Amino acid sequence: MPPTSSPLRLAIVGGGFTGAVLAIHAVRASTGPLDIVVLEPRPELGRGVAYSTRDPNHRINVPSDRLDIVTGETGAATAWLHAQGILPDAACEDGTGAYVPRADYGAYIGAVLTETLAAASDRVRLSHLRTTAAEVRGEAGAWQILTQSGERLAADRVALCFGHAVPALPCRLGPGVAESGRLVADPWAADALAGIGPEASVLVVGTGLTMADVVTSLGAGGHRGPITAVSRRGLLPKAHGLFRMDLDVVGTHPPATALDLLRLVRRQIASVDPALGWHPVVDSLRAALPGLWSSLPAAEKRRVVRRLLPFWEVHRFRIAPQIAAALTEARAAGRLLVERAAVTGLELGADGRIAAQVRPGGGETTRRSFDAVVLCTGPERDVSRNPLVAALLADGTASLDAVGLGLAVDRRSHVLDRDGRPRPGLYAYGPMTRGSFGEMTGAPDIAQHIERTVGDLLAELI
Missing domain, CATH: 3.50.50.60 (FAD/NAD(P)-binding domain)
Known part of the structure; x- marks a missing residue:
């Protein structure tokens, strides 16, 4: 130097x-x-x-x-x-x-x-x-x-x-819940799932990538009890298909609104060769997204985030075939139930289990007990x-x-x-x-x- x-x-x-x-x-x-x-x-x-x-x-x-x-x-x-x-x-x-x-x-x-x-x-x-x-x-x-x-x-x-x-806590916690040893607030912590017994009933709050990891880890560790995974929309990450990013999915008329963008993606998927499937359309859109996004008005960007982002994420952020197979097996065996619902509160029941207040979309709130609750709501x-x-x-x-x-x-x-x-x-x-x-x-x-x-x-x- x-x-x-x-x-x-x-x-x-x-x-x-x-x-x-x-x-x-x-x-x-x-x-x-x-x-x-x-x-x-x-x-x-x-x-x-x-x-x-x-x-x-x-x-x-x-x-x-x-x-x-x-x-x-x-x-x-x-x-x-x-x-x-x-x-x-x-x-x-x-x-x-x-x-x-x-x-x-x-x-x-x-x-x-x-x-x-x-x-x-x-x-x-x-x-x-x-x-x-x-x-x-x-x-x-x-x-x-x-x-x-x-x-x-x-x-x-x-x-x-x-x-x-x-992430902030997704719902209200009653006295003693955080200290009970039955709430896993950080699923990434070392041995976070070690306290969940093989027959324990588990509530997973969230149905995205973190939930997929938790369910897979529990299954690999010999867990056989029922798992209920809930989120507002009940959307699960999709599995992978054919990898390609070279399709021209935007053409000469870029979408100017959130609705135009949705229609564009649907039209491209409907017209693509069935042998390719929808995956290359989504992946090719990723490559065009920075330029396309910068041309959208701010109000339309906000509409995309509010209305379309959850659906984009489950198609964009897909899971490995091994994880997809584990989820499919768990659901087929009845060990994993996925519901559209919100958890509005967690309390410690008289029996020492966690009582969750669960409100299905458009339904009445019910109180359901679980041996353990794992928070998988994703990053803040x-x-x-x-x-x-x-x-x-x-x-x-x-x-x-x-x-x-x-x-x-x-x-x-x-x-x-x-x-x-x-x-x-x-x-x-x-x-x-x-x-x-x-x-x-x-x-x-x-x-x-x-x-x-x-x-x-x-x-x-x-």
Whole structure:
């Protein structure tokens, strides 16, 4: 490193998948000295909530050959999994590819980060602080960060890469419920399901991806009791079909309203070759969504979120074949019942079980007892519950997107202030930006967006 060189100081707030992939691409795209600090409470970078699980039944929900994080290095993830002896594995593979445990993919991301840093060790330094940011403020042409553990850091660029906040409780809890040992508020905690007996009756609040993991884990652990899964719409994640993303689903007349968008998708699915099915239509729409989303009026975006988002998510975020088979088997055996209902309250009954107040759609509330209740309502959609986000919003440094799903950013991921202007040096990536792009939750989408825009972060193009 030349003695006159001054390293670019990059602070990454959040070291899960998004933060680790940003670090990887920043190192690969940079040519000069780079000083990176990652604020992440977990001991390993690259895992976050999704890939910290050690349960082998929690599988990545796309095949490994679609999980590469660098364009032009096709098959790198699958090759690494083979080199580590994780593949081949008959339990992971079906006709569409290998669906490995999420822990193994987290290990892959960590390995790529380690290799990338080693290759650039003469000009790049990365520090991992096991904390998070309490404050981020722009001062004197730079950014000042105060961590939860009391450190003060200065940075030329700050990238917000943390996930959503832990969800709020979906209903009222009566006295003693939280302390009873029968409520699992965090299904991702280590041994979260260990206290559920093999014959226990279980209420799962939520019917999405987390529910699928919980039901699969319970079944693999020998649970035989009845499971009731409830949500307002009773929608289950769909299984995978044929993978293709090259269909022209938008054409020359992009939809201008939420209704137009719905009609477009239905029309394309109805006209597609039956041999393809609906899956390529949904996947091809993903590729076109950022441009399409930016052209929709704000009111129509909000209508999409309010009316269509739950249906989009179960078709977009599909589950591995092994998980789909486990759910199908559980339902066929009568062990899993899925209902459209809302849980309005949980109380501790006289028998020590949890009494749930369950209100079916359009029906009367009933009181039903369960041996255990698992909350699977998914991540918190209100990002302002995150204290750091709340502070950024309060001082005008940042603003919410038009639909309230996350932070407002421009197409290059600059955070927009309360006046809609990009803040020099402040960026956001990952799920918190999905409201600005229409979609930014899946690992491939996040990695591709970071790769396309990281040069702007390094060069600070406004």
